[in-house]
Amino acid sequence: MANTQAMCTSFKTELLTATHNFGTAPIRAVTTADTFKAALYLASATVNATTTAYSATNEVSGTGYTAGGVTVTSWNAPAATGTTAFTTPTASFTYTTVTLSTAFDAVLIYNSTQSNKAVSVHTFGSQTITAGSFILTMPTNDATTGLLRIA
Amino acid sequence: MIVTTTKGDMDDSLLEHRSGEVDNENEFTTWTEYWLDGELVHRSVHVTLKKPSVTCEAIAASF
Numbered sequence: 001m002a003n004t005q006a007m008c009t010s011f012k013t014e015l016l017t018a019t020h021n022f023g024t025a026p027i028r029a030v031t032t033a034d035t036f037k038a039a040l041y042l043a044s045a046t047v048n049a050t051t052t053a054y055s056a057t058n059e060v061s062g063t064g065y066t067a068g069g070v071t072v073t074s075w076n077a078p079a080a081t082g083t084t085a086f087t088t089p090t091a092s093f094t095y096t097t098v099t100l101s102t103a104f105d106a107v108l109i110y111n112s113t114q115s116n117k118a119v120s121v122h123t124f125g126s127q128t129i130t131a132g133s134f135i136l137t138m139p140t141n142d143a144t145t146g147l148l149r150i151a
Numbered sequence: 152m153i154v155t156t157t158k159g160d161m162d163d164s165l166l167e168h169r170s171g172e173v174d175n176e177n178e179f180t181t182w183t184e185y186w187l188d189g190e191l192v193h194r195s196v197h198v199t200l201k202k203p204s205v206t207c208e209a210i211a212a213s214f
Contacts, residue, residue: 005211006211007209007210007211011209012209097155099157120203122200122203123177124177124178124180124198124200125173125178125180125198127180127182127196127198128194129194129195129196130157130184130191130192130193130194131155131156131157131192131193131194132155132183132193132194132195132196133195133196134195134196134197134198135195135196135197135198136198136200137197137198137199137200138199138200139199139200139201139202139203144202145201145202145203147200147203148207149207150207150208150209151207151208151209
């Protein structure tokens with residue numbers, strides 16, 4: 001037998017359910033999942049790893065689009081394969097019948113339950129929409145391609 | 152087929168249809184456009200994310 005230095009995989013999964021608290025955490029009234037939202041950002045915006053919360057600055061705007069974006073319906077239960085924990089929304093993000101004339105290329109996922117704190121930014125090829133729909137379909141929910149992965 | 156356009160709902164037989172796709176490491180994207188007399192009146196896009204490169208790496212410190 002030998003001991004191996006590691007970050008425990010169970011801990012990684014539990015990070016995704018707010019099981020551990022090393023500092024001062026928000027008071028949680030319920031044990032159910034928080035509400036997350038997905039907002040689109042202009043190609044000229046600067047949303048990245050330093051983004052701490054949702055902001056309407058440089059968010060897309062146009063007919064049919066509500067500031068703040070759409071609600072993420074639900075997430076797959078956090079799980080782990082090998083030493084990677086992961087989770088992915090269960091459904092696509094759909095912005096129906098919108099006109100977004102200025103090019104956009106990023107979506108910010110944020111926690112609307114916890115003061116709109118930022119979760120992740122995902123980029124794609126620059127797009128515009130004209131009286132149409134923008135659908136963002138999620139990758140396969142696994143340790144290799146899941147939307148949020150802690151390796 | 153009825154298409155939502157900037158001019159209201161229109162039958163697609165009255166419109167010029169264009170479409171395309173982008174397939175790379177990050178995404179598979181398809182787009183559909185309808186044009187009327189040289190004017191873009193509808194554009195929809197479907198992006199499928201393939202492998203978001205935002206993995207968070209957890210590292211246990213060594214002593």
